[in-house]
Amino acid sequence: MVRVEDFGNFETAWCPGCGNHSILKAVKQALAGLDLAPHQTLLVSGIGQAAKLPQYLHCNMFNGLHGRALPAATGARLANPRLKVFAVSGDGCNYGEGGNHFLAALRRNPDITLLAHDNQVYGLTKGQASPTTAQGQKTKTQPGGQPSVPLNPVAIAVAMRISLVVRAFSGEPDHLAAMVAQAAETPGFALVDILQPCVTFNKVNTFQWYKERCYMLGDDHDPTNWAAAMRKADEFGDRIPLGVIWRGDRAPFESLAPGRGTPLAEHRLDRSALEKLMDSFA
Amino acid sequence: MVRVEDFGNFETAWCPGCGNHSILKAVKQALAGLDLAPHQTLLVSGIGQAAKLPQYLHCNMFNGLHGRALPAATGARLANPRLKVFAVSGDGCNYGEGGNHFLAALRRNPDITLLAHDNQVYGLTKGQASPTTAQGQKTKTQPGGQPSVPLNPVAIAVAMRISLVVRAFSGEPDHLAAMVAQAAETPGFALVDILQPCVTFNKVNTFQWYKERCYMLGDDHDPTNWAAAMRKADEFGDRIPLGVIWRGDRAPFESLAPGRGTPLAEHRLDRSALEKLMDSFA
Amino acid sequence: MSPNAITILIGGEAGQGLATIGQLMAKALTRAGYEVCVTQDYQSRIRGGHNTFAIRTGPEPVYGPEEGMDILVALNQETVDRHAAHLKPGGMVVAGQKVDLDGHPGVQVPFTELASKAIYHNVAALGVLGSTLCGDLGILERLVSDTFAKKGQEVVDANLEVLRKAYHWFQAQDYSFHCLSPASEGNAADRIMLHGNEALALGALAAGCNFLSFYPMTPSTSIALTLIGKGGELGLVSEQAEDEIAALNMALGASYAGARACVTTSGGGFSLMVEAVSLAGITETPVVIFLVQRPGPATGLPTRTEQADLNLALYAGHGEFPRALLTPGTVEECFHLAHWAFDLTERYQTPVMVLSDQYLADQYCSVPRFDFASLPEITPPLLQVDELGTYQRYALSPDGVSPRLIPGYCEALVKVDSDEHDEMGHIEEGPANRTAQNEKRLAKASGLRAEVIPPELFGPEESDLLLLCWGSGLGACLEAVELLQERGHKASVLHFKQVWPLREDQFMPFLEGAKTVVAVEGNATGQFAGLLRKETGFAVQGAVLRADGYPLTATYVMQGLESWIA
Amino acid sequence: MSPNAITILIGGEAGQGLATIGQLMAKALTRAGYEVCVTQDYQSRIRGGHNTFAIRTGPEPVYGPEEGMDILVALNQETVDRHAAHLKPGGMVVAGQKVDLDGHPGVQVPFTELASKAIYHNVAALGVLGSTLCGDLGILERLVSDTFAKKGQEVVDANLEVLRKAYHWFQAQDYSFHCLSPASEGNAADRIMLHGNEALALGALAAGCNFLSFYPMTPSTSIALTLIGKGGELGLVSEQAEDEIAALNMALGASYAGARACVTTSGGGFSLMVEAVSLAGITETPVVIFLVQRPGPATGLPTRTEQADLNLALYAGHGEFPRALLTPGTVEECFHLAHWAFDLTERYQTPVMVLSDQYLADQYCSVPRFDFASLPEITPPLLQVDELGTYQRYALSPDGVSPRLIPGYCEALVKVDSDEHDEMGHIEEGPANRTAQNEKRLAKASGLRAEVIPPELFGPEESDLLLLCWGSGLGACLEAVELLQERGHKASVLHFKQVWPLREDQFMPFLEGAKTVVAVEGNATGQFAGLLRKETGFAVQGAVLRADGYPLTATYVMQGLESWIA
Ligand SMILES: Cc1ncc(C[n+]2csc(CCOP(=O)(O)OP(=O)(O)O)c2C)c(N)n1
Ligand SMILES: Cc1ncc(C[n+]2csc(CCOP(=O)(O)OP(=O)(O)O)c2C)c(N)n1
Numbered sequence A, B: 001m002v003r004v005e006d007f008g009n010f011e012t013a014w015c016p017g018c019g020n021h022s023i024l025k026a027v028k029q030a031l032a033g034l035d036l037a038p039h040q041t042l043l044v045s046g047i048g049q050a051a052k053l054p055q056y057l058h059c060n061m062f063n064g065l066h067g068r069a070l071p072a073a074t075g076a077r078l079a080n081p082r083l084k085v086f087a088v089s090g091d092g093c094n095y096g097e098g099g100n101h102f103l104a105a106l107r108r109n110p111d112i113t114l115l116a117h118d119n120q121v122y123g124l125t126k127g128q129a130s131p132t133t134a135q136g137q138k139t140k141t142q143p144g145g146q147p148s149v150p151l152n153p154v155a156i157a158v159a160m161r162i163s164l165v166v167r168a169f170s171g172e173p174d175h176l177a178a179m180v181a182q183a184a185e186t187p188g189f190a191l192v193d194i195l196q197p198c199v200t201f202n203k204v205n206t207f208q209w210y211k212e213r214c215y216m217l218g219d220d221h222d223p224t225n226w227a228a229a230m231r232k233a234d235e236f237g238d239r240i241p242l243g244v245i246w247r248g249d250r251a252p253f254e255s256l257a258p259g260r261g262t263p264l265a266e267h268r269l270d271r272s273a274l275e276k277l278m279d280s281f282a
Numbered sequence C, D: 001m002s003p004n005a006i007t008i009l010i011g012g013e014a015g016q017g018l019a020t021i022g023q024l025m026a027k028a029l030t031r032a033g034y035e036v037c038v039t040q041d042y043q044s045r046i047r048g049g050h051n052t053f054a055i056r057t058g059p060e061p062v063y064g065p066e067e068g069m070d071i072l073v074a075l076n077q078e079t080v081d082r083h084a085a086h087l088k089p090g091g092m093v094v095a096g097q098k099v100d101l102d103g104h105p106g107v108q109v110p111f112t113e114l115a116s117k118a119i120y121h122n123v124a125a126l127g128v129l130g131s132t133l134c135g136d137l138g139i140l141e142r143l144v145s146d147t148f149a150k151k152g153q154e155v156v157d158a159n160l161e162v163l164r165k166a167y168h169w170f171q172a173q174d175y176s177f178h179c180l181s182p183a184s185e186g187n188a189a190d191r192i193m194l195h196g197n198e199a200l201a202l203g204a205l206a207a208g209c210n211f212l213s214f215y216p217m218t219p220s221t222s223i224a225l226t227l228i229g230k231g232g233e234l235g236l237v238s239e240q241a242e243d244e245i246a247a248l249n250m251a252l253g254a255s256y257a258g259a260r261a262c263v264t265t266s267g268g269g270f271s272l273m274v275e276a277v278s279l280a281g282i283t284e285t286p287v288v289i290f291l292v293q294r295p296g297p298a299t300g301l302p303t304r305t306e307q308a309d310l311n312l313a314l315y316a317g318h319g320e321f322p323r324a325l326l327t328p329g330t331v332e333e334c335f336h337l338a339h340w341a342f343d344l345t346e347r348y349q350t351p352v353m354v355l356s357d358q359y360l361a362d363q364y365c366s367v368p369r370f371d372f373a374s375l376p377e378i379t380p381p382l383l384q385v386d387e388l389g390t391y392q393r394y395a396l397s398p399d400g401v402s403p404r405l406i407p408g409y410c411e412a413l414v415k416v417d418s419d420e421h422d423e424m425g426h427i428e429e430g431p432a433n434r435t436a437q438n439e440k441r442l443a444k445a446s447g448l449r450a451e452v453i454p455p456e457l458f459g460p461e462e463s464d465l466l467l468l469c470w471g472s473g474l475g476a477c478l479e480a481v482e483l484l485q486e487r488g489h490k491a492s493v494l495h496f497k498q499v500w501p502l503r504e505d506q507f508m509p510f511l512e513g514a515k516t517v518v519a520v521e522g523n524a525t526g527q528f529a530g531l532l533r534k535e536t537g538f539a540v541q542g543a544v545l546r547a548d549g550y551p552l553t554a555t556y557v558m559q560g561l562e563s564w565i566a
């Protein structure tokens, strides 16, 4: 039986009051709930405040480049099916620098859970607009207001029908933990876009702001109805639905990708196959 | 009066029968129809068969890197509002290598027309799967079939509500020319995803294949109805709708971005403003 | 280096406001006519951790940080614990009442008494600090008024009250610190204070830079912040790109279409720009790249300093094309070389890079006001050509430079191409054309060579010990050479503010005239020494290398030189 | 170089099947025991344009292309117009009946008579060509049977019929071409034919490579094609990535998790990988990068050849970390160095690059079968460690190498980090730790140095003229040296198949023992000569540089040497 304590208790470099603290707790809770031991889990991250999460719990960790968590996670997943793989990073990392990999993951549908801490701002680099910052919001690098509209990653993910699309909120930690667990258990790509207040740099999308808008999706929402899911995915303003927006049935990437499906570390060289292969050049 | 002949007649390096020939003709037709002289127009392209298009007509040209037509076009558009700017490239260029810029353009909505020649394959590099190749389709680099599902750029663009989203087909050249013209006249980002047979490397999505499936959207489709547009965007299989899938009313990027809106080449240094600026450091 | 210089080190957690106190104090000293040089040390986090802001100041020029301090402003206990042992004789600690001075000399300031609200504590600290240095209260008052003017008279008055109370509180203490020697007359009036990144931005604006595309990356972001914050009124167009690849491609598109464009980044972001650097090379599109280095590899130490991206900058981009690399050694050079970078890139139509690093980027200095009128005008590209029908973007020419026309102003078409192209700009794969265009591009290197800024020699032309440095290594070397000279060594510094191209004729006599040449670099492998050997065959006799994330200091250099000066 | 060697040049448009004819002919020659060396020239287009496929062949070793040809197979008129003037004495043209031989000696083959359908024309051409060389019809028959076996007996028979008809048609002509001198006995049995990229792929598979992520880019794509086409049965996992950035990051994720991984790319794609190269450096993750060069900058000449990405490969990645660069000179070396690259990267946990170029990539050669049994076993990473609780991915060690554990097999956790980290792998920004980890990584360079493959000397140790070359420059230099020796010069070739690290002790005596050292490189600036000077101070006396997109040839080298051998 894996317990929350098995993941340790680390000092973090996050600001007091930051939503990341709750996300970390929820992740531990979900892993323990799934009975996933630290060594069975791999957290792959990019760079940013969110991306520091894997530093703060016992787990295998690949802390890669800003924006590049998904390709590294995909490579690891392809190579080693023994690992439960998570990609963990911020909105800037996943939807800005790493946007192309996000698109590619939507096409591939690898068996990876993406925890996207969406504080709608670049935290670690001190408050520039992120791809999910509201249009018109003022920052130091956008003193006249962000000219672009925010990306809607949830809508795009639903449009591409990946295995699971979830919206969650760090201020609803139990729900979040349940969502993370469900995502981890879903074969195929699961996006958990987690609204997360940045108390230091985002003075618009505060805890209160989210709290006032977020509501739980009820049984009346059918996450397998694509048109309905698109409608819910499009809802981000006065009201923001939390929960499973979409559930699809696409096969996970690994089941279709070339290779034998055995962990690559266990492959041993087959000299006779090699000799035969050389014959094809004769 | 600008005439089609003003754009010249160049020998191309495309295969006989390639859909690109019709696209080139349609582009010239559209430009002439808009009375846009060669020097008023800028074609920015990436690298690929499609991306050679600007080589084959009189126009200003920025033939950049594979995947990077959109950022270069955006920079040019910001710097020089005198130019009518088109980005021209293939599906691999726009949705593969350049996917992150496609996402960013959807957020920005710059006054650029993107002509995406969508032959559902990498042509210039000889037939590998592209981001729009059908799942399961076999190629030399995907001998077991492409494991990913195709990207649906049209659906993603509608989800992001850019100014105009069009699906066209090189086999309907007059309609295509009309669509290119409408896109060019649209303030804001206009995506024209052009189905284009690659006679050499795509033996699945042939002229016939498209011809059998494509149909013109009628008056019963309201391109300003988002849910309806999403449904039409999602239609790509036995039937493929052609025409304006979505029309939105977002402001073009340039009107919101910082800067004075005058061509940057006309800026002259204001020494007294500079002196005042230095005072702020005293 | 002035014997009258002192160091004030302010320490505390991120978020405690130490940079605010430091900046105000440094500005007050600048306004009082002192020389100021700031070194900032911080961590890759927003709250907590341990940061410092060190002001070295005095009536005569100061070049860089030193290891000890005269005044330690401790915003928390950790600051005392970490640094108080390095107090110089006669030094003192300034701390709040909750901080235990641990037997070190100093004062415990009753902040809550002096200021009713916590937001005034920074100004209280400023008042005490100003008072310890026997600073002019009037200057402090004006500074506080200017700083809070935007927030209204009420806020100004409240702050002024706290300032005065704190200033007088210290004077009433039974404690005296040796006052700063008076600053030279006249120094006060014409000085400004800014850090390396601000100076780069100001130089860019003075060069008419009107386009910036960037992706945030420490320690380069404050160039972008300054360009945006200050350049808006000048009509600067800026866009935060989706990634660094977009940033440089966008800048190239803008430059092609008529902008004077730059990008700002650090090592990781620059790595992503490498392909587009090559595009700038073959399309012959002017662009300035500000590369502010931090320790790598990969994410490395995001907030620390290093000079280890020289090799990358020298060879970034596949294929062959000319470039220039400028490496300012001081805040003033940041300004001038930023301007020069735009001048060069405009005239040679090839990428020009300015390499700085976190240390210089964050180094506030007091400098004389810049003289904009003395700067050369930068020739703009053409908006019109006579030969409408025959204009060719890549017309061959002896110096490799072709007339650059901005599209849209006349009927001539402007075609630029990432593929090898003919003079018109169309794809052309033949070997004769290839050779002609490749050689045309490479020919521009001669012009760039002719205009190389020579390295600067400090000290005798023939020396026993020549310290070779580049970029931000200058200050530490200058101070080390002063120490060496005091100890009787015939020592010199040779500083390169342009590291590429190199011209032997400009410096070989100094190298050959020195008994021993030691390279001083902020990296682990001696990258500049390697470049020098490649270009001249000359091998340095020794190297003092630092790659622990901290800037070179005179003390560090002297330690490294031990075996040479025994 | 065999005086009995001849060159067959096949020319035509893209899409006319010239590569098919060429490959079949080259394979037939290989099976007959001849030495074969192919040079391909094509354009960046799918149909049209003008391409050539040149086979140089003979009973003794052949090193590379020559400028003239003995047999010109003209699939269109343009081929005659462009190339017939370079026919060597006694040479002939083989063309269809619609092609005008323009007075050149040769035959006009009645293709429509010999073959009922156009798809048989390639085999008809093969039959004629085999016949001109007095080739063994049996070998041609077996080759055709093997080639079409998959398509069924009917297709085989139809092709065989055409082959025989064409073979006999030429024999009946009143025309004779000097037959090829017989191949050495026994050569026939144990030979295979493959090009440089296929050899790289085969070497990788022989090294146990089981993961490939790539983005297509000419001229590297055929490595990926071969790995995928041939490696599938061995369990190779491959994925075409969305871009090159993803390709390398994916390979690193895979390698971390237990794969033996590589990526394939060319200059522009490699430029995009630069940041991830740095990530491989700091995370100490094994990966092999196959970089097949083409002329830049930027898109440049996509289908031509150059050796101009050496500097970029040497310094790609911000920050400092060790690497190795292997540069095969022949198809056989492609195989062996690909294998060695995996061995090195696995043992030193740092990126290893193999640099090839379009010329070598597309160069089909006949080589002896590879002896897999003689290859060293590559030690796999650990799946288990004893000290579960105390395992540290970055444990300090004298040689800089730490035990590499694959996650998921035991309870020990494997943490790798792009930030500077402690031994466990957690972020750690302190200077002492930084220095320890940075030096640990750099320490691996000593091991890599100790294992450097020495350059190979061909010719006398003390020479009048030493040709210095690397990678694919070998063939042209070897042939040039034969010509020089014939003309009485004491000439040698020094060929580097590893260009980084360099070890003076392995080659300085040869450089210093030579009267004149001339660098021969496929670039415009002498990049390797520069590296050599940087590392040793040695300056070459001259350089023969080629950067027009075409491979170095003996003729080109001899022309370049004119002033040295006057
Ligand atoms: C290639 C590269 N570019 C830029 C950076 C600088 N950088 C680090 S984190 C970050 C943004 C972080 O934003 P986000 O991903 O939203 O994470 P948050 O800090 O908000 O959790 C940036 C721009 C980097 N490390 N690497
Ligand atoms: C950075 C980089 N990677 C790869 C390539 C090679 N490349 C050139 S075109 C192309 C694909 C073209 O496909 P697409 O964009 O669909 O255009 P098409 O040829 O099908 O019109 C690739 C991979 C390149 N030029 N640059």
Ligand code: SF4
Binding pocket: A013, A014, A015, A017, A018, A019, A020, A049, A050, A119, A123, A124, A197, A198, A199, A200, A201, C046, C047
């Ligand atoms: S800056 Fe924002 S995201 Fe970062 S730790 Fe602080 S509150 Fe959290």
Ligand code: SF4
Binding pocket: B013, B014, B015, B017, B018, B019, B020, B049, B050, B119, B123, B124, B197, B198, B199, B200, B201, D046, D047
């Ligand atoms: S390969 Fe395909 S896309 Fe390219 S020119 Fe030929 S038919 Fe057109």
Ligand SMILES: [Mg+2]
Binding pocket: A048, A090, A091, A092, A117, A118, A119, A120, A121, A122, A123, A130
């Ligand atoms: Mg964020």
Ligand SMILES: [Mg+2]
Binding pocket: B048, B090, B091, B092, B117, B118, B119, B120, B121, B122, B123, B130
């Ligand atoms: Mg395509």
